Amino acid sequence: MQAIICAGERQLSVQETPTPELTAGMIRVKIAFGGICGSDLHYYQHGGFGTVRIKEPMALGHEVSGVIESIAPDVTGHTVGQRIAISPSRPCGHCRFCQMGIHNQCLNMRFYGSAMPFPHIQGAFCEYILVYPHQVHPIADHLSLSEAALAEPLSVGLHAIQRSGSVMGANVLVTGCGPIGSLLIGALRRAGAQTIVAADVADLPLTCAKAMGADHTINLMKTPDALAAYKADKGQFDVVFEASGSAPAFMNALDVVRARGVVVVVGVGAEVNLPLSQIVAKEVDVRGTFRFHSEFATAVRFLNDRLVDGRPVITSTQPLSAAVAAFDMAADKSKSLKVQIAFDA
Amino acid sequence: MQAIICAGERQLSVQETPTPELTAGMIRVKIAFGGICGSDLHYYQHGGFGTVRIKEPMALGHEVSGVIESIAPDVTGHTVGQRIAISPSRPCGHCRFCQMGIHNQCLNMRFYGSAMPFPHIQGAFCEYILVYPHQVHPIADHLSLSEAALAEPLSVGLHAIQRSGSVMGANVLVTGCGPIGSLLIGALRRAGAQTIVAADVADLPLTCAKAMGADHTINLMKTPDALAAYKADKGQFDVVFEASGSAPAFMNALDVVRARGVVVVVGVGAEVNLPLSQIVAKEVDVRGTFRFHSEFATAVRFLNDRLVDGRPVITSTQPLSAAVAAFDMAADKSKSLKVQIAFDA
Amino acid sequence: MQAIICAGERQLSVQETPTPELTAGMIRVKIAFGGICGSDLHYYQHGGFGTVRIKEPMALGHEVSGVIESIAPDVTGHTVGQRIAISPSRPCGHCRFCQMGIHNQCLNMRFYGSAMPFPHIQGAFCEYILVYPHQVHPIADHLSLSEAALAEPLSVGLHAIQRSGSVMGANVLVTGCGPIGSLLIGALRRAGAQTIVAADVADLPLTCAKAMGADHTINLMKTPDALAAYKADKGQFDVVFEASGSAPAFMNALDVVRARGVVVVVGVGAEVNLPLSQIVAKEVDVRGTFRFHSEFATAVRFLNDRLVDGRPVITSTQPLSAAVAAFDMAADKSKSLKVQIAFDA
């Protein structure tokens, strides 16, 4: 079968690899669509991020949908031909954090396409993949397999909301409206946020944010002072989600969140120069959020009934043969939001 | 009467000022003891902190105890001669945050000895002061007025614990064991922490931390790597209280706190260079804590029955006439913890 | 002006009463629509409920919308002709609970049409009413004044959700799908519930529940055992909202909620025979919910953009002259959900 393999910085190719053989307890899935994520891009563009580096060839990808191709005899409850979204979250279930119910922090996590451990965890950008039954989430007849591949980034948004406590009735700001930020906005609207303000430095993501349910959008490149009014009286937002990974956006968040408000940090790129008095005086609560686990089922359920409609986020679909071009396209954030690979095109 | 007035950097003196006249609804208190706090020292040493600067002569001080000297005729429930701790927290009760029950974030707070607003809020380092009945907290017969003046910094510790959620059964690290950190340790022990590790760069505060209830103490000057073992497996502490205001201590806190753990930022001095991935990957929760409000009553109650015994924290008591020397003494943190002024000595 | 006055059990009439004169700080509103609530019906049918009895003639009603008719000169920010929903919640702002931010538990609450205090708090079923500016919530141009009068019962649902903690991603059961239960279902869908099962003993409310967003409906009269399967493995629902006020429904809730799940008690009528072991063994959390306060603004915001569409709940609108007949109609729950009075018809 074919797979999208990254061997290091700018070393990306579609390669022939062995098709995995079906083993006991497993389900083999023919992959349909795969969305290119920011971490996939980091591996491609920089060979990794921070201390995480690609040290051996690794298939990328973790946002995938597909069709069940074959099922081990000891697995029940599934049928060949079922159209599914696939959760890439494979915690061990036994470690300290799994036993606390914090599976996304599993000490032995095998998340698709991750160079954190060595040997690396091979990704899901390939034609066939073996999955555990718990990874399988059937989709509704009317939902496209392309949309189903949004379940993963939508889960990231849902988990970020869980980390915030609750947004029901809250006034919320989202900074950074790429695919994650935009799907988060769709989730926030569904989770009962009262007012959603979306900010970015480009128009395309803001158009998407609006389509996903934002009440107001702010282009910080065109109107850099548009957030200033929200600093009044110790801040006006109950919750801020920082999804741009930019240092100024994070500092802005601390200014516009209200006293005792919550800043959820979704984006990872930034290194900030932070006077701790900014956190102390208003008693801000800065919370990291990372991946998801149980939220995947919720994401599929929301997509299935279009309680969240992710279609505005997908800006392009490319065949597997054009995978490298697709990655280059995804890297231009002013022109692309989510770029997907069609594996059976 | 005499008061300790700061007119700017290094401009500190004991001055004659008018004794306040008793007015309706108020109680006049003869001040007994006043503890010198870090913020008092900042005004004295630097004329302020950050953007907060002394712009007019201001009496310092907010950690005070005293004896009721006279009571307005319309005030009931108190008696002349009552020995009391005085809460310096005077929120408006009407603003957005007061109506949310977050009185310590009051938009119109009149906290003693604060140059945040202008005109400044005059402090309580003087011989007589007018207080509202809600500021008055009677102390037990066997409690000294000196100990009663610890109710304020103990309240800071109690509020920090409230900000952490709960420490019952938790493994806790406290970095920075000055008067605030040490009283916090006493409060943590009383609040049911399971294990308390205390770290500092000097021996005197660690001796105090031990006396206040720490299980283990670490001198980071002598054994800089002593915290390294706590980084294992995504961190070992459920909660870290950073009370030193130092940047390396804050970065250490992020390393040793467990995934989904809480870092409460008590100390304000530091400016840190923070890669946000440090917060994101382990989903750390960084929470500011600032002053207190309802915790003052709890602090007095704990001191009254010695459920927290603050005596190890007081290292020196100086007469009002030696106030400036007392400030200099308090500034040498290797030799002093809490230095108090005796106003009626 | 005319008002709907209740003088005791079955003593309901439309009477002429003095039009209130505009006073400083107030706004006079011409009432448009008023929804008949269960508590209004209790006053009419039984002269009260529990120990709360009508002891003097009292105007009923608290679910009202209207148009601003005149404004005191000292009030700014509003205009004559504005179409508004009116919050009936008038807490004192000063008592212990208001200062805790729990305004709906105000010790001095003046909620419209309540015989709890004496003299009673007169209701809003009248042609003109004086309101404080904080009670005024402008509605969107496209929203009918009839729908605007649903803001109050929708607020009850939103507050019930707040009391539950969070329903995002939760499997939820609602028992009792009258106007409160049905609007609650609309709110649950908007608040991100994953699956919503609705149960009642009649078809009309279940049809409405479905229209408001329920995934599955159960007629417990026709299929009394339909909930039994949800008892398996210590219960299947994360949260149950009991809005029927019936004892069997409450006992059912304890059976089908999962261990550590939450049962929110919305309905008040029932007296249950409760073995406490039912709460202890599974560690159920049974929480009362009562009225609302800040949720009113959220309700108006959701109605304004039809993030919750309450129209399926309104089954009849009657002119003021037919008020008594309207009450009789509202009392027949198999045929009516929300019955509204049109005051300017």
Added chain:
Amino acid sequence: MQAIICAGERQLSVQETPTPELTAGMIRVKIAFGGICGSDLHYYQHGGFGTVRIKEPMALGHEVSGVIESIAPDVTGHTVGQRIAISPSRPCGHCRFCQMGIHNQCLNMRFYGSAMPFPHIQGAFCEYILVYPHQVHPIADHLSLSEAALAEPLSVGLHAIQRSGSVMGANVLVTGCGPIGSLLIGALRRAGAQTIVAADVADLPLTCAKAMGADHTINLMKTPDALAAYKADKGQFDVVFEASGSAPAFMNALDVVRARGVVVVVGVGAEVNLPLSQIVAKEVDVRGTFRFHSEFATAVRFLNDRLVDGRPVITSTQPLSAAVAAFDMAADKSKSLKVQIAFDA
């Protein structure tokens, strides 16, 4: 070896049973002390409780301490002769609730001496027992093995406090001051409760409650109206722990807890006639609490340093040969609190 076997109502005897053979992964412990718990008494006096009935002979007991007698070769980290408290909590680690981190609600729990499942889970009132390493909690040199056997009921109290959220700074009422209630009071004092009022119908438990840290005690037999003053202004206690299992005590709890307060139900005996309006109007939060899991380690840690001193709770120690008499003694709650069996006496 000898064991205390219950074969049904009033069928209790010390019997010879086979000594368990050491198997891989296990530790064999010579039991030192065993405390008689209310559930042991229910099996003895009534053959069970509610639908839980003894259907085959079962060793009773789950509050035990002992000394490690032998260790399987594959077990590391323990030594023969170690003095330990033994946790009776043996969850499966795999079921839905274990994976949520709610181990005490495990669907496959094997808690010592429980007739809930069939075959029953044999208890720990015997001379030798096999335990998993995770059940083993070493005790401090200065702690007696008798005190160590209090770790289990103290854990029940600690878990009840966890269920309440937090008691730091709270005004708390405990109704029912038997061994569970009294150890709970010790835990509440250690967890930072501000004021603890203890109520019972007999003097002996109240004397113990006082010794464990209660501020005020109320004998409801002698002064039945003593709680009435706490009903004022929608209740005066932030949290009430009902540990008597009596219906009037539960109804009292609803009256004296404040609006939005928490009633934790610890005692299981009562069946109450509950008007739900009692829960709704004040928005009370009624929470069940059941056993414990991770709290056992905290209990041992608190006992080890006498952060909680449980000695006032133990009123008698009887040799194994007098086991039946010991059960009769424990059943007379006016004369006994915790009665322990000395297995090696």
